[in-house]
Amino acid sequence: MTATRIDGKAVAADLRAEIAVKVKAFEKRAKRLPGLTVVLVGEDPASEVYVRNKGIQTREAGMVSNEIKLPGSTSQAELLSVVATLNADPAVDGILVQMPLPKQIDTQAIIEAIDPAKDVDGLHPANAGKLNQGIEALTPCTPLGCMILLEKSGVQVAGANAVVIGRSILVGRPVAALLLAANATVTIAHSRTKDLAAVCRQADIVIAAVGKPELVRGDWIKPGAAVIDVGINRVPGVESGKTRLVGDVHYESAAAVAGVITPVPGGVGPMTIACLLQNTLTAACYREKIDPKSLV
Numbered sequence: 001m002t003a004t005r006i007d008g009k010a011v012a013a014d015l016r017a018e019i020a021v022k023v024k025a026f027e028k029r030a031k032r033l034p035g036l037t038v039v040l041v042g043e044d045p046a047s048e049v050y051v052r053n054k055g056i057q058t059r060e061a062g063m064v065s066n067e068i069k070l071p072g073s074t075s076q077a078e079l080l081s082v083v084a085t086l087n088a089d090p091a092v093d094g095i096l097v098q099m100p101l102p103k104q105i106d107t108q109a110i111i112e113a114i115d116p117a118k119d120v121d122g123l124h125p126a127n128a129g130k131l132n133q134g135i136e137a138l139t140p141c142t143p144l145g146c147m148i149l150l151e152k153s154g155v156q157v158a159g160a161n162a163v164v165i166g167r168s169i170l171v172g173r174p175v176a177a178l179l180l181a182a183n184a185t186v187t188i189a190h191s192r193t194k195d196l197a198a199v200c201r202q203a204d205i206v207i208a209a210v211g212k213p214e215l216v217r218g219d220w221i222k223p224g225a226a227v228i229d230v231g232i233n234r235v236p237g238v239e240s241g242k243t244r245l246v247g248d249v250h251y252e253s254a255a256a257v258a259g260v261i262t263p264v265p266g267g268v269g270p271m272t273i274a275c276l277l278q279n280t281l282t283a284a285c286y287r288e289k290i291d292p293k294s295l296v
């Protein structure tokens with residue numbers, strides 16, 4: 001048996017095209033465009049690439065994109081002041097402060113300073129709390145992307161046994177909350193879980209968000225299960241001096257057993273920015289008292 005490969009790139013491209021159409025509908029009703037501002041502190045090369053791609057895709061979707069670049073020496077007070085300015089700016093619907101932040105900055109304080117109505121990363125405790133209570137809210141982008149991939153692949157979530165590996169506020173916890181809201185029976189596994197392989201073998205859906213290269217092996221997977229690999233890990237390649245990207249799942253062995261599986265790269269990764277655009281449009285709709293579902 002060989003799993004069907006989920007093409008995250010194609011699903012993300014379709015989603016971005018749908019968003020672009022909805023942005024036009026939003027503009028007609030609100031007489032303005034949705035706007036996203038990304039704040040980058042320091043010069044982390046991976047973050048710079050990611051922020052550049054966010055800017056390009058935001059503009060391609062027809063929205064206003066702004067980037068604020070601050071030096072790595074920025075103090076917490078300075079960053080809080082930038083966030084306060086963006087909170088007060090009526091043209092800004094979404095604020096995303098790119099993580100990781102330099103060590104002199106208290107990340108949680110920044111997350112909590114962002115107006116929950118503009119929190120397109122969905123990390124503010126007000127939004128995380130709503131998500132856990134099953135109330136509509138801005139939802140973290142990568143977990144939202146995982147759910148869309150499951151839906152587009154025709155995976156039955158209601159009643160399924162779902163195992164989420166990882167309990168971060170960015171991925172593990174919110175994806176578990178979304179699976180629960182979709183009526184899965186959810187287990188959250190983590191670094192202290194005993195016999196992770198046996199826990200995984202019970203799963204109809206495995207979401208791996210660990211950050212450990214190829215941790216999940218084919219013999220951990222129940223035949224026919226859906227496997228969503230969130231991990232992005234850089235490991236030394238076969239050719240000396242070059243690195244390659246791998247997920248948290250050992251693709252070859254897992255694909256031999258699973259029903260559907262996401263590759264790395266080209267699976268969950270492309271969904272994250274597409275869902276950021278979706279969240280920006282959703283935030284703009286909430287702010288303009290427009291039902292996002294009414295945009296066609």
Ligand code: NAD
Nearest residue numbers: 142166167168171190191209210211230231232268269272
């Ligand atoms: P994190 O380090 O914050 O959390 C990792 C979690 O894995 C922790 O909760 C920990 O308990 C658990 N864990 C660690 N070792 C474990 C083990 N041996 N067995 C079981 N559980 C273990 O990481 P994160 O921010 O949640 O990211 C996870 C992975 O997803 C990383 O590889 C990251 O790069 C990737 N990621 C990808 C995207 C994307 O767009 N595709 C977005 C965010 C994160």
